[in-house]
Amino acid sequence: MKKLINDPSHVVADALRGMALAHPELRVDHDKRIVVRSDAPVQGKVGLVSGGGSGHEPMHAGFVGLGMLDAACPGEVFTSPVPDQIVAATQAVDGGAGVLHIVKNYTGDVMNFEMAAELVAAESGTEVVPVVIDDDVAVQDSLYTAGRRGVGVTVLAEKIAGAAAEQGRPLAEVADVARRVDTNGRSMGMALTSCTVPAAGHPTFELPEGEMEIGIGIHGEPGRRRVPVAPAREVAEMLVEPILADLDFASGEGVIAFVNGMGGTPLIELYVMYAEVAAILEKSGVPIARNLVGSYITSLEMAGCSVTLLKADDELLRLWDAPVRTPALRWGV
Amino acid sequence: MKKLINDPSHVVADALRGMALAHPELRVDHDKRIVVRSDAPVQGKVGLVSGGGSGHEPMHAGFVGLGMLDAACPGEVFTSPVPDQIVAATQAVDGGAGVLHIVKNYTGDVMNFEMAAELVAAESGTEVVPVVIDDDVAVQDSLYTAGRRGVGVTVLAEKIAGAAAEQGRPLAEVADVARRVDTNGRSMGMALTSCTVPAAGHPTFELPEGEMEIGIGIHGEPGRRRVPVAPAREVAEMLVEPILADLDFASGEGVIAFVNGMGGTPLIELYVMYAEVAAILEKSGVPIARNLVGSYITSLEMAGCSVTLLKADDELLRLWDAPVRTPALRWGV
Known part of the structure; x- marks a missing residue:
């Protein structure tokens, strides 16, 4: 294995240290393992959270910032983020207008985002709407997925729904935009x-x-x-x-x-x-x-x-x- | 060899077709094999031209645009551009204030940029100043180079000298900025x-x-x-x-x-x-x-x-x- 890494078990932590140093405009919480826009939560704006296994960079942490995601929760390499990460990210970007979860269609991701949404609702009453991206026409079911896998459309959905949120649109509309991107x-x-x-x-x-x-x-x-x-x-x-x-x-x-x-x-x-x-x-x-x-x-x-x-x-x-x-x-x- | 290419001898031409289609804001002359800012020549602005072998993308054609290069001349893969390309690029960006050539220190590149500068001077009297980038501390002389090789500093020199040219500074000053980047x-x-x-x-x-x-x-x-x-x-x-x-x-x-x-x-x-x-x-x-x-x-x-x-x-x-x-x-x- 030829890689520019230190300990194979610390790759994600090490990369997040690099991201934090390279992008002081982001807030990286190394304990909670989340990357957040430095001005989050933006009052009155729908918060956008995405995440998934690491190893797909720049997705998702590289898409955190004005006009796109408010927070990303990177899991271990090719491993879903845990619900605690997603909860922390959701709470960090909750500006009172609700939070959209953009979730790639992998069984673990969908499950953990769902669990996080329930935890957040129970704890703080924050409204969370998930939109699941499933755009890969290659196969119907797959190794980690029931239904189609979520792939490239995720990038476009995060950009386009992010712009809708930035305009101050309400959660239902932002979610609708994300769904339209997935559908099309x-x-x-x-x-x-x-x-x-x-x-x-x-x-x-x-x-x-x-x-x-x-x-x-x-x-x-x-x-x-x-x-x-x-x-x-x-x-x-x-x-x-x-x-x-x-x-x-x-x-x-x-x-x-x-x-x-x-x-x-x-x-x-x-x-x-x-x-x-x-x-x-x-x-x-x-x-x-x-x-x-x-x-x-x-x-x-x-x-x-x-x-x-x-x-x-x-x-x-x-x-x-x-x-x-x-x-x-x-x-x- | 596993590559996303068609005929190995058409890689550069095919990639330039892709660049032209993806970036309508650039003018790609497929015959002359140059990539030019669509608003070139900008009257009164020093023109910036760089180039070298292909295979280093996005350098150089990916750096053509406002605040950076006015034109790039991509050679074949790992092969210097020919003088005719450099002449065409230089003439295309000559807005009356002279043209800066940013040249990575490889023997073929230096020679062909020199020859092109002489041809341009003879044909149109355009003043051309070359700045040779030689920042690689690894080795003194090398396979294709007398002296140090030109590598990463080229990107920074193109950005920084490009900004100086965009401010309307005269050729001698823009060249001085590029030289300071190389020196430092x-x-x-x-x-x-x-x-x-x-x-x-x-x-x-x-x-x-x-x-x-x-x-x-x-x-x-x-x-x-x-x-x-x-x-x-x-x-x-x-x-x-x-x-x-x-x-x-x-x-x-x-x-x-x-x-x-x-x-x-x-x-x-x-x-x-x-x-x-x-x-x-x-x-x-x-x-x-x-x-x-x-x-x-x-x-x-x-x-x-x-x-x-x-x-x-x-x-x-x-x-x-x-x-x-x-x-x-x-x-x-």
Whole structure:
């Protein structure tokens, strides 16, 4: 295992120390293991909390800041955050207007966020609404999931719902925006290589030279099929076609097209992929209204990528364009 | 070779197609192989041009935009841009106030930028001043370089000189700012794995399991020594100590500390490294004024990192903080 880490059991704690030092505009509570906007709670604003296993950086802590999340609770690597973390994050961002939980659809995450919401309601009466993201068209059920897995749409939902919250909209509306993003978004990913959970010390799965996995999950969960390595053009087809088959993206104002790197894939390859994805969408009559190219929801050092499309109306596009200032996404301020 | 590419000989052209589609605010001339700010030439503003081999993305094309570069000329992977590209870029950004060339110290780059400057002067009389970046403390001469190699400081020089040009300063002053950044900046890198140039199809060098290369160059040029893989804490020492030994960083207003990923290293590890770098600097009495953590000057899919320190006075910090809007660095606008 070749990694820039100290003790494999301290990776998350060490990375959070680095985040706190690099981003003094965030408040990192190392005991409670939460990352919070320094001006939280913002009175009268709906609080946005997300979280999940670590190993997907910059998601979620890198999305904490103005116009996006109010707090993130990172679990151990590829392990759900515990309810206590989620409770602490929820209470830290409760500005009196309720709190939205954005939860990726993994059984442990859903369960722990639910438990935390009940604890918070019992303790302080804070209203919590969860929105579960389940956008991965690759497989119906999976290793850690009943139903579809939550992947790339999570990034878009956090940005767009974050903008809605920043505008002062009430909890029901912010939750509705997040749900609309989930309903209108689809993703599919692939891997060229496996990844190694530090505490395990060996690759999560084996992927021989010359093969790739289509439909991979962000924890290395099995995908749809294993095929010989192919040109980017064909990889793009294998990812985009199932997405287009799942939802009518051609109607409407256009899509936000998001080509995401899995952690070990360099930007030059993501731009090659984006060109191929854009060509397929053009051929399919799907206009691209906005795009995002980069490594935003990763799987440790896995090489590979995912494609996410979000069918966006004018309102979602305006919320996408709204100012955001986080470590990983920043524009307009 | 596992890469998200089509034909290995078309990687740069394909990636530039992707960049053009993803960033309509840039003007990509696919024939001349240059990436230009869409509002170039800006009348009365010094033009900033940089370039070098591809494979280091987002450098340089990802730094084209307001407050940073006016144009980039990407060569083939790990290959200097040809003089014609540099001439085209220089002429495209000539707003009447002269053009600054920011050149990483590799023999081919220096030679081709020199030749281009002579051609431009002869053709149009445009004044061109080159500033050569040579910040890598690892080795004196190297595979492609007489003198020190140009690495991480290039990113900081492009940002800071770009801000000076945006303020309307004359060419001599902008060049002086870039030279001050080079004079006051030092870097050192390391690799956990090799990388594969697409056209070659095999790793540039061999790095067995359990070993890492300290002092690596951004093209996989040999470093100072090959040692057993060590904890992040020790890796940070191996990179920071030679930098601190080379220049007195403790005097002055503080440093811009830049922990850079080599392309295949995920963000979680870069934050682990940043925590260790910050700890060493604190122990050494070197205050950190600003920081940058991410993969900005890469070596294809190489796993590893580099550390860059820039001793910054108030003026350099103000220029660092100035607004920038490029695909890869963006704040304040």
